[in-house]
Structures are given as structure tokens and as C-alpha cells.
Amino acid sequence: MKKHNFYAGPSILPEYTKEKTAEAVLNFAGTGLSVMEVSHRSKEFVAVVDEAVALVKELLKVPEGYSVLFLQGGASLQFLMAPYNLMGLKAAYLNTGVWSKKAMKEAKFFGEVVEVASSADANFNYIPKQFDTPADASYLHYTSNNTIFGTKVNAPEANVPLVADMSSDIFSRPVDVAKHDLIYAGAQKNLGPSGATLVIVKDEALGKIDRVIPTMLDYRIHIQNESMFNTPSTLPVFACLQTLRWLKELGGVEAIEKINIEKAAVLYDEIDRNKLFQSTVPNKEDRSLMNVTFVMAPEFAELEKEFLDFATAKGMIGIKGHRSVGGFRASTYNAMPIESVQALVDTMQEFEKKH
């Protein structure tokens, strides 16, 4: 049976990425060695990092004066590195749920964290839009896509530089990098396997803070060493490169955004139409294009388990919702083909007919 991979992360990757990675695990760049067993300083692997960095810059139109890094530790380590490197006495955070909260927790270590707005009052099912950012904050941090609550934010207007956790929607739509001092993302949604973390940082934003930064947490160290201060996560970075090549071939972020909008529309339309289901995000403009969260309509609440089993039997994988939202979550990342979205829609319709 065909499987439809709706995992929230690690999540579906392009066939291209999987094939090229499987090949390189056995024979990398014609070396006769596995990509897992060559020195990160070999010319073959340095070429991987160089090309990956160049493609990130090209695809996201990264302006001059920014560095692109592949680090380890996931976005969670960035929750710490961001304030360590950039926060003076105060930083502002937009709280759109779990991930923002975790980011705020690490920043509190360094000074005053101003929560400029929060949608906690409605279990983070919307994006607060009216708020003020203190002019003396070092930055405004936001989570561009909340993987758990199924919401998305556009880069907020602010009179301070932005810092963004783009873990779950990077490369899914264009981004104005110039508004940001820092963008970071765990690779394991739109880019590659877990183990690599993408960082895009504005060079001149660094070195302004009067604080000793441990070596491994200092962006300047990683910039000076071109992501090779210590051994990078070689195989994950190799796999990321394959996805970047695939995305470029497909037409880049502008092209994939169109496809993502179309895929999400097919699913949201069915959720809205189908009497059994409803979206958890009432405001359409706040709905994520990557993580479509929905629940049973109140009258059909008791069917939740039955639908999960029904859909699982039809090959849908990973659609159980996160425990803080309940219901279902279908992640429709870049690599997800519209056929899989359609298969889920068909399953919802079939289930509706039974009830």
C-alpha cells in the first residue's frame, strides 16, 4: 500500500534527496568511500558545504553581509545561541506557542524578555497582529510557522531587527532576509534529516555584546571556520544539499510557494466543507501552509479515534495531532506531493459517507 507521509518532522523528503543520499552512503562523489566516512576537510566534502551555502544564498536571495552556517544542536540550541550572541539587556518575543515559549525561556537567562503579544488566551490558534516592540530591545523574535498550532506569521513590522525561528517553513515561501539579524531552522522539515541546523546571520550584528561567549556558541567562531570549527554533521548536510538542488530545479521558493498554497487550499477547503471536521485556526490568513491542524466537529467528537484508525488503514502516516491541540495534524511540507494531500481528502470524504 502507498504510504502518505504527514509527519511533522523529521518529515517527508524528495525522492531525489533519498536516492542521492542512499547512493552516497555507499559511494560518495566517486571516492569509493561512504559520505559517512570521509573527512569533513576532504575536498569532496568541502565542496558539499560550499555548494549548500551558495544555494541557500541563491534560493533565499540572501543579501551581502550575511553568513550561512550549518551547525548542530537543532533549533533548540539556537534558542540559546540567539540571545547569547545578540541580546543586550532586553529582547522582545512574540509568543505564538510552545516554540516561542521555549525560545523565551533561554533568553531570560540574559536579561529582560518582553513578551510583545501572546495568543495563549485561545490556545495559540491565532496570530496577534497589534503590538508594540520596545525600541531598546536588541531584537524581536518570532516563530514564522508554529508546527504544533498550525499557524503562520509574516515577518512583523518592528523598529528593531528581527530574529526568526523558521524551522518549519523555511524554503516554503520567500522571505525578506534583510529585515533579520538572524534566521535559524532545524533541517528536519523542508531541508533534510535532523542533525543539521541552518543559520543565516548578519555579520555586523555580531560582536556588539559585552559578554564572554563559549566557543561553540559563538557565531563568529563558526563563521571564521566556515561551519568547520568542529566536525559538522556531514551526512545530514549532504542530504540538505540534495534537497536544495531539487528545489532549485523545481523553480525555487517562488515556485514551491505556489504549489504549497494549492496543496494547503485543497486540504483546508475539505476541512471547511466536510461536516465531520473543522480547522483549529479560524482566521484563514493565520493558517499554516505547512502544518494543517484540524479536529472533529463537536457533534462528531467521538469519531476521532475511528477516523485515525480509518486513515491509518488507508496509508496516512503521522496525522495524529500534537497533544496540546488534539485531533489531527497533516504536515504538507515542500516535498509532499499533491497526490498525498488528495488521498487524505478522499479518505475524509469516504469517512463522511460512512457517517
Added chain:
Amino acid sequence: MKKHNFYAGPSILPEYTKEKTAEAVLNFAGTGLSVMEVSHRSKEFVAVVDEAVALVKELLKVPEGYSVLFLQGGASLQFLMAPYNLMGLKAAYLNTGVWSKKAMKEAKFFGEVVEVASSADANFNYIPKQFDTPADASYLHYTSNNTIFGTKVNAPEANVPLVADMSSDIFSRPVDVAKHDLIYAGAQKNLGPSGATLVIVKDEALGKIDRVIPTMLDYRIHIQNESMFNTPSTLPVFACLQTLRWLKELGGVEAIEKINIEKAAVLYDEIDRNKLFQSTVPNKEDRSLMNVTFVMAPEFAELEKEFLDFATAKGMIGIKGHRSVGGFRASTYNAMPIESVQALVDTMQEFEKKH
């Protein structure tokens, strides 16, 4: 031509690890999905971590009361995490070269670092054996195998707990874990690809320090969450599991130690015998079983480049020495077959005949 992989890390892995990983990149545990695209919380992947932890405990005879973790960030992040979690006002370090120095640098952040001994006076070509460890040090840190200088240390006698960076010789020989509060190792030598870091930590050594520890740097957080506080490096951990299975099948660390001793002996004997070459580590008991460092004998110094080219043409990969030692380094990790060591020896003999 057959390639002989002498890279110092990332480095040679067993055929078994490569084959099983290539398979799982296409179809993991019969899921029809890649190991790169399944949730780390899926039952299939949780089983990977559980088995890997169990095998580490079995192979290293880890006593009760220790936790085994797979983290990210490499051994370099452990240079920071070790003192963050374990160091009070003072810690002791045995300085056997670059890696020890880097570890000391991060510890200085937290208090007084006592260098109990150093072999800097002879470019780290021996292991200091007579030294005192201050009784009020939180621990004595040592690098069990210095990858760059080709030396190995046995667990020093000390009246304080030990902390060991075993990045380049873990699983190559038995270790008395009970003497240690902490053992850590980047995976990319004897275990798997880079991107995973193995940590073995004594539970009751934690929580004694009166310091706020950032979430991602706190071993207790990772223990509570069984290495899944955030997304672990899934594919690297999967590959590590394959190597652990391979090692168990082969007879464990006791069996591989015998093989390692034999392999190293073949190479050191040739270095000693061959008039063109000499070891960089005069004291035989200090010689690493994993990284065999050697240089041209002084009378033949000008042949260095010629030998490198000659050996490269014969399929030897990665034997150029680290710039801080010069000459050559042949890493003979667990997965290296004796045939590759013999091929290098043959090459050295052939080169000798030419001169």
C-alpha cells in the same frame, strides 16, 4: 583500485553499517519511508535509540546508575557541557594536546582550571604519568586518545572522579566506566557518522552545582527525555546502532581490542624497522592503537612529499599528518581491516626499495 581509508575522522565504518544505512535511507524498518523522514517519536525510531543505548551499556559494561545519551554538537560541545554540569570552583585537566587544551578553555569560564601535567614541552609526544590532582577538584579530565599526536592514556589514578573525552578510541578497548563521572565521544571515529555525540554520565554526579544551566546544556534534561528533549540526529544514531550490532557480533570490545593491538603492531613494527620512517611517539606504551603518527627519518626528510604521492597512487587515503605534527597519520579504527594496514606496510616497503 581498492581504496584504503586512513582518515582520522569522520573515518572508516564497517561495510555492515554502510549497507544497512543505505537500505534504511530508502526503506526504514519496513515502513516504506526513509529513516531520514520518520518522526523521532515513531515507535520504529524510539526502538533504534533504545537498542543503541542498551548495546552501549552492554558493550562497555556500564554499571547501574549511569545514563547513556545521544546528543548533538560533537565532542566540542561537551568541552562546555562537562564543566557546566560538573565543575564547582575547580577542575583538573591533564593536557595531552590540542583536544585537552580546547576542553580546558571552556572550563576556565567557570572557575579555576588546574593543569595537573602537560607534555607540551615535547610537542605532546608522550603521556605525563607522575602528577598530583588537587583533592578539591570536581574532577580530573583527560583525553583517552589524542587523535592528532597519536598518543593514548589509560584512565589515570586520581582521588577525584574522572571525566574523559574518548572521541577517538571509544569501543576500541575496555574501559572501567565506574571510575568516571562522565565519558563523551563524537561518534565519527569508532561509532558512526558525525552528527551524533555519545555521552555516558553518572546520574548522582549531576545537580550538585549551584548554577543555572541552559536547557540544552543540562544533562538532566536530556536524561529525563531519553535523548529526545529535542529532535536527535536520527540518521547518524541509526548508523551508530548498526556499528554497535556489528561490534557485538564480532565479540565486543575485548575481541576488537585484540585485533586493534595486532593491527597497530604490524604498522608500528614496520615504522620502527624501515629506515625511511620513524614514529613520533618514542615511548611504546604511549602509542595510540587508533592513530599511528610517523614522519620521515631526518636523513630522508625531503622524501615526505614523494611518499605521500606514492602512497596516494596506491590507494591510501587520508594519511597526511596533522599540521601540528607533520609527516603522516594512519588511523586504524575498529572498522579498518588488517588488509588495509598490510597494504600500507607493503607500500612503505616498496618505497624503501626505491631509495
